[in-house]
Amino acid sequence: MTIAPTDVEQAATRTAPQAAGTASPGEGAQTNNAVPPALPPAPGRAAADYSGYRIVAARHPWRWAGTAVVALGLAAVLWSLATNPRWEWDVVAQWFTAESVIRGLGETLKLTVIAGALGFVLGFILALMRLSASPLLVSVSWTFSWIFRSTPLLVQMLLWYNLGYLYEKISLGIPFTSVTFFEVQTTTLVSQFAAAILGLTLNQAAYSAEIIRGGILSVDQGQLEAAAALGIPAWRRSTRIVLPQAMRSILPTAFNEIIGLVKGTSIVYVLAYSELFYTVQVIYNRTQQVLPLLLVATLWYIVITSVLSVFQYYIERHYAKGAVRTLPLTPLQKARKFFTIRTNARNLT
Amino acid sequence: MTLADSQTTVLTRTTAVAPTRGLVEITAVHKSFGSLHVLRGVSLTVEPGSVTAILGPSGSGKSTLLRTINHLEKVDAGYVAIDGSLVGYRKRGNSLHELREKDILKQRTGIGMVFQNFNLFGHLTALENVVEAPVVAQGKTKAEARRRGLELLERVGLGDKAGAYPRQLSGGQQQRVAIARALALDPKILLFDEPTSALDPELVNEVLDVIRELATSGTTLVIVTHEMGFARDVADTVVFMDQGQIVESGTPAEIFANPREERTRGFLSKIIEPAFNI
Numbered sequence: 021m022t023i024a025p026t027d028v029e030q031a032a033t034r035t036a037p038q039a040a041g042t043a044s045p046g047e048g049a050q051t052n053n054a055v056p057p058a059l060p061p062a063p064g065r066a067a068a069d070y071s072g073y074r075i076v077a078a079r080h081p082w083r084w085a086g087t088a089v090v091a092l093g094l095a096a097v098l099w100s101l102a103t104n105p106r107w108e109w110d111v112v113a114q115w116f117t118a119e120s121v122i123r124g125l126g127e128t129l130k131l132t133v134i135a136g137a138l139g140f141v142l143g144f145i146l147a148l149m150r151l152s153a154s155p156l157l158v159s160v161s162w163t164f165s166w167i168f169r170s171t172p173l174l175v176q177m178l179l180w181y182n183l184g185y186l187y188e189k190i191s192l193g194i195p196f197t198s199v200t201f202f203e204v205q206t207t208t209l210v211s212q213f214a215a216a217i218l219g220l221t222l223n224q225a226a227y228s229a230e231i232i233r234g235g236i237l238s239v240d241q242g243q244l245e246a247a248a249a250l251g252i253p254a255w256r257r258s259t260r261i262v263l264p265q266a267m268r269s270i271l272p273t274a275f276n277e278i279i280g281l282v283k284g285t286s287i288v289y290v291l292a293y294s295e296l297f298y299t300v301q302v303i304y305n306r307t308q309q310v311l312p313l314l315l316v317a318t319l320w321y322i323v324i325t326s327v328l329s330v331f332q333y334y335i336e337r338h339y340a341k342g343a344v345r346t347l348p349l350t351p352l353q354k355a356r357k358f359f360t361i362r363t364n365a366r367n368l369t
Numbered sequence: 370m371t372l373a374d375s376q377t378t379v380l381t382r383t384t385a386v387a388p389t390r391g392l393v394e395i396t397a398v399h400k401s402f403g404s405l406h407v408l409r410g411v412s413l414t415v416e417p418g419s420v421t422a423i424l425g426p427s428g429s430g431k432s433t434l435l436r437t438i439n440h441l442e443k444v445d446a447g448y449v450a451i452d453g454s455l456v457g458y459r460k461r462g463n464s465l466h467e468l469r470e471k472d473i474l475k476q477r478t479g480i481g482m483v484f485q486n487f488n489l490f491g492h493l494t495a496l497e498n499v500v501e502a503p504v505v506a507q508g509k510t511k512a513e514a515r516r517r518g519l520e521l522l523e524r525v526g527l528g529d530k531a532g533a534y535p536r537q538l539s540g541g542q543q544q545r546v547a548i549a550r551a552l553a554l555d556p557k558i559l560l561f562d563e564p565t566s567a568l569d570p571e572l573v574n575e576v577l578d579v580i581r582e583l584a585t586s587g588t589t590l591v592i593v594t595h596e597m598g599f600a601r602d603v604a605d606t607v608v609f610m611d612q613g614q615i616v617e618s619g620t621p622a623e624i625f626a627n628p629r630e631e632r633t634r635g636f637l638s639k640i641i642e643p644a645f646n647i
Contacts, residue, residue: 229560242486242488243488245441245484245488246482247490248474248476248477248486249441249477249480249481249482250440250478250501250505250506251474251478251502251505251506251507252475252502253471253505253506253507254470259506260501261490265490265491265492301626317611338506339492340491340532341492341534342491342493342494342536343491343492345536345537347546
């Protein structure tokens with residue numbers, strides 16, 4: 021805009037004679053909106069009329085230069101990925117859909133879904149406990165988060181798996197009496213799968229409790245007050261009024277956690293549990309094709325994360341209802357709009 | 370309610386028997402927040418079907434008093450009774466037993482409240498806001514609540530906004546939805562906590578008009594407000610509060626034209642004089 025002042029002056033002088041001609045009828049709207057006929061232009065100052073001018077967009081040469089540099093870099097990376105034979109893409113392709121890998125992928129997804137769901141449900145309960153008026157519930161919830169956030173997941177996992185060493189049998193009965201309803205060997209109860217789920221779930225619950233608590237705190241107190249004044253019961257207040265509104269701040273962090281969990285499940289290799297990562301380890305220990313097989317696992321993790329990101333986008337959009345005046349267009353809608361405008365333009369010309 | 374309807378209710382109100390529901394008795398109520406003594410022995414009786422306006426400088430305890438009526442604030446001493454039954458407590462022999470949450474919620478369904486900041490549920494549409502409480506707290510069917518909800522939105526002039534989210538509405542429209550939401554429970558008492566204080570001046574009247582219409586409906590209204598002209602026109606009783614106490618109360622004519630207390634006179638002269646003469 022640095023050139024604007026001189027431009028305006030020029031424009032003003034150029035339009036001066038035109039403005040003087042407004043008195044004659046039939047001049048058209050162009051001059052009419054420049055000067056109201058009732059008010060003649062003040063002496064020494066002509067009203068400007070820019071309606072006949074062509075608008076030239078500002079140029080951004082550095083933006084183009086930056087784009088070119090990045091595109092060049094990107095091309096170089098892709099070129100080396102494609103042409104360097106040591107990536108062994110043929111091996112990657114060979115193992116990518118191998119039966120054992122797919123089975124491992126299934127296990128990874130199973131662990132993620134179960135531990136994620138249970139973790140967030142438990143986390144929600146812990147968050148409500150933490151926000152309750154009972155000092156006992158508050159401190160139990162706090163202690164839970166404290167313990168599980170301050171010990172390494174690896175240690176937790178090994179502890180659960182070796183629970184049978186600490187407690188040989190697990191029994192259900194009346195405490196402080198000899199009455200027992202059933203009794204079971206700990207090692208049969210806590211399998212690899214159970215240990216993995218226990219470890220991942222409890223750890224996840226500790227983190228999600230804090231995320232959910234943060235979300236709940238972000239909702240205006242007036243919402244709870246209004247709900248209470250309307251006689252809406254406490255549980256319904258939490259689930260129907262507060263939680264949906266808390267979701268907007270919970271979701272981005274929650275998806276961070278779930279994406280972290282997808283890859284975090286690889287930690288169960290310490291239990292020799294054959295999920296995706298453990299499976300490729302077993303394979304490359306046999307075939308010695310370490311890098312290509314790590315790539316197989318990596319690509320699958322990328323696929324899962326990409327799918328989750330799409331989910332995240334739409335779920336966040338769902339909970340944005342009412343929080344924004346008009347929802348932004350989805351990529352699909354944007355694409356459709358882009359093409360309709362294109363076709364309309366083509367039809368016009 | 371159309372204009373014709375409201376006229377008939379005026380008629381019934383003046384000719385038929387007076388409303389019997391919605392008597393509020395506040396007796397020697399004290400309330401402190403920490404070291405701040407907000408209410409200092411307030412006693413007030415609000416007759417069924419009457420309209421009471423509570424005026425006073427900010428910090429005088431008006432809103433707190435209003436909130437004790439539906440037990441959003443628990444009183445430290447004294448008691449509040451509605452139609453003879455205590456708010457928040459049950460009398461058993463010589464002792465008062467605190468009610469459980471469930472019973473308090475039930476009591477509240479008889480008392481509607483409209484807030485300064487509307488407090489509409491932002492993730493629900495106007496109609497969903499209105500329908501929620503009748504379904505959950507009163508056990509009405511969804512269809513029934515929807516029908517009644519649409520009727521109420523129509524009545525506050527927002528029949529065409531049923532599907533709009535609060536953020537898509539102006540402040541005045543939001544407050545009218547909030548009034549419809551409070552009415553959905555068919556309360557015998559309606560509490561208004563500075564209903565127009567958060568509104569732009571040109572939106573104030575659309576809300577006041579709705580309240581003015583409710584004043585003739587037989588529901589007891591208690592209104593904390595800074596709108597002096599409105600209080601004078603609509604209220605049966607005007608209560609002036611200062612420093613946690615009721616300084617004086619009376620008919621609008623008495624309070625506005627002839628205040629007995631110096632404090633009332635001082636407050637009114639500060640607020641009213643530029644606006645209009647009495």
